[in-house]
Amino acid sequence: MLLTTLYALWASAAVASAARLTISVGASPQLPNPASLSASTHAVLLGPPGVRYDVPLRRDNTFLFPDIDSASYLLTVHSRDHQFPPLRIDVEKTEDAASQQTIEAWQTFRGNEWSNKGPSYGSAQNVAKFEVRPYAQKEFYVERGGFNLLSFLKSPMILMSLVSVVMIFGLPKMMENMDPEMKAEMEQMTSSKGPPTGADQAASTIQNSVQNFDFAGWMAGKTDSGGSKKR
């Protein structure tokens, strides 16, 4: 938003020849019409300590840095609704001609060493124009999960209640449909109170352990019936 170069070094800018950099905003699937960008969109060119240029978006969808010094810059485009990739822009004096400046641009990767450059955006003498495109639209909002019948039915409470409904209604029907011999056998099994056999004893231990399950101990991380785990 700042029009001025905040801390620009005027003196050295006057001495150096004018390197003129234009960054244009290209159309992309995320931004079919760059003219729809809001006026608050701006680009920041961050150089060595103390050198920073900040320019607003122009009517022709470009950012113009009319006069930049020789240095290595990080270019960031700030927009309300879109995200732009950061660029590395190097402005160097051309060796053979002192009045010439070479401007070169690469993609750069945040969090990587500065020498790690991405694909080049091109290079030019004195006057350069590069194009940037937004790679993503900013998503500000989270929609709440609405009511969904399937997920409602999938919830364990509903599943349990459904099973119990099946037991209440289905089991008597099943019992009725069984043939009388089977029924008698089952009745005998449930009401058998004979002397305990070995198999019976094992079954009753399991039954016991299920009944006397130490729920609190299990919750507290007890592994076996021995000592509890150090807390």
Add this chain to the structure above:
Amino acid sequence: MRLPLFAAAYLLLRTTAAVYADEAWNVDYHYALLGQPQQDTTFFHQPSSSSKASLVYTLSDKGVVGTVNPRDGAIVWRHALAQNVSQHSRGFLRAAEGQDVVVSGIENQVAAWSAADGRLAWDLKTDGPVEDVEVLELDDKLATAGTKDVLVLTGGDNSALQRIDGASGTKKWQYQIEGNDQAYQVSASSTEVFVILLHKTMLGYYKIRVVSLDSVDGHKTDEYTLSSDSELATQDTILSVGANSASPIIAWTDATHTTLKVNLIGSKSTASFNIDKHNDQAVEKVSIQAPYHTNSLAHFLVHYETADSHWADVFHINLSKNKIEKSYSLPKLSGKGAFSTSVSDANVYFTRISQDEITTVSSASHGVLGRWKVQDLGVAVGASERVTPVHAVSELSIKGDSISAIRTAVLLSTGDWVLLRNGNSVWTRPEALADIESATFAISSAVEELAQELETEAHSNPVAAYIHRVKRHIAELRLLPNTLITLPQRFMRGFLGTSSDGGMAKDTFGFHQIIACATRNGRLIALDAGSPDRVLWSRQAVSLKTGETWQPQLTSHADIISLEHDGVKEHLAFNATNGNLIMTESRTETTVSLPNVGYTFENGGLEAKRLDVENAGSIWHFSPNTNENIHSLVPRPINDPVASIGKVLGDRRVLYKYLNPNVALLATTNSAANIANIYILDTISGAILYSATHTGIDLSAPIASLVSENWFAYSLTASASSESPKGHQLIVGEMFESLSPNNRGLTGNFSTLETTGEPYTLTATYQIPEPISKLSVTQTKQGITSRHILAYLDASSAIIGIPYTVLDPRRPVGRDPTKDEQAEGLLRYAPIIEFDARWYLNHQREVLGLTNIITSPALVESTSLVFGYGMDVFGTRVGASGSFDVLGKDFNKFQMLATVVGLFAATVGVAPLVMRKGVDSRWKFT
């Protein structure tokens, strides 16, 4: 053992960081402000020649150029042109008829903005400060067809006048001003360009020098000095009228405002008029209103003000005779008033805005063409305060000889900018809020009373408490009829989800806190954080003279707001609910009874002294390294509750936090070597608990820092080197008593004065995409809820809430987290944090120029109130762990009711079956 409880709470309170679509725009509020509009940079203008509707353009005292839609007061576009505008820097904003750009000039820059959408058309850097900008209306052979050129006058050592091409912003010619005269103004008639310079005489008076130039080549054609010997002691009494009027004039008065002198620029003679007194009160201010059009009538209005009345005279310029004649006077009215000029074709209209009515007259005769009563300005004011208009701009719609409608944008003495349509207030913009110096949260009296009553019940014996309670309930019975009447309505609204959470008085959740703000013009303005669409109350706390500044400090205790400021050494206390002044005491009387330590910056270092002992020597002294300066000192917040003294690990062991209430983060910088040093200090003993040195730091970028609980965070910008990454960094450090779990180390319970136990500090550095200019942290009542770090991003004009878990320094580096670490919610360390757009608390709003963010706990534990100020004002509620103790909008009342009904139906349906089964099992034998 409370630890399992906290482990459960921790697992429950998983951080959520997002703005929900249904809460955005409802929970948060934002005043997009411009600052106070200035008289000569505010106008109605049609953004393009084809559009009929006009917008209000202004360049404010904060250096913000912007446009407001006169229909609803919404900002169309705006740009902050200057970051640190001093009171004295002048800004200029000009527009020309039929052009689609507006031209601004401030400091060293001139820029043309597309009037409709605010895009930049061209800009220009100037060598000296901009002293004046004018659009050249005349059409000569140098002009480009369809565009109008711009004249830029720059001051400084090399003052010069430039003619700038209106389409491209390139220079057409430049006239270098010789001599040391101060460049004052540029003015243009329909044929010539004039530069007005101020020549300082030996005696310290000013003389006005006028240089006329050829508009085509910029050569000097004539020059003369106006004889104003020993009349002009200051520049303030020059009331000159700028360019483009049919006949530009320059007018000035003497220091006592007894005579008005007017010169038609281009002629060497001056006309002199006596200024009458009114009721023996001297005229305090004289100002001039004139049309800004070359083709309008050459009439102007002079506005006189005394301490309690104002009036105006209208003058006509006879162009053929080069004479100025007084035409008529507008009657004297008590109180202050404002005048505005409107032009329709060649006719000029003057509109007078007094305290209770708006009247419009034609410049040709004194007959009143339109008169509108001003009923209600719609602004909050103090009890005995009279609101007066400061300045105004008007737009008339004229049908035949009468005025069918009038729109007037008035700046009021309260700092509100109001649009009146035919005398009725359409919108109000509280522009005084753009200058908040200090702000604080307070609680309304009703809530505070209840809290106090509950407190007395809690602390008296059971019988007394019971009697008190019964009495209180009997007293509340009086409210029962009202409550019963509103009950169905409330139930209905609650069910449909349209209700808010009750008003200020019944603030169940503590969302309706009062935010008191002290502004630069000496006012106190209160907002309700729960219903922020209007100003709760506003009053003048201290009266400041123009240009006077103050440094207010607002603090609050329950429902009392106390204000301390350096202007007059006093301490004022206000009722938070209505803004009434409760008491005034001079600050010297306040005695400090508790052992307090005060800190001062002395001799480039930090000095700690006991305040309760007279003439006490310093307890400790911190002096930075050579060539270093103290950049900032940020203490841990006073109200910073911590729920747990340890961090529960995944395997239920505990890492004990280093909790010390007296911790501050001190940043020192060495600007020559680009080094920033960060120290964590114990502010009682002066011990350095942790320090870090960062080299290759861009010190012109902001360094924001924050201390809370047992951790600190700071952000800085590193410059490039081939091995290290360039960019902005956020560094988080967390202090523990020891790094081995279940071990409190040597410290345990300690006194900082006796032990020198240093904490074990873990730090992590993250690369962030943009600089942070201010850091703050959410606050909740008990501190159980996890925290968000609030960061203001200047480049994106956004406040983001970063969950602490994202920044946790204990994130495992170079490996995936173990099962226990996963249970704790730790993620594998990644050096880059991309600011997710869902973290933006302001979502699509653009919050400009915040300088501070304050937070306050709500009554419910889940929620923290956030308020940011500086230029814009933004506030919201943040539930860092989700709204676990409030039914949010995600709670589906229909679903709940459907479940209840369904269960009831199922119970009714199943009951006979169960009954039959019971009977069958006893009676049926098979």
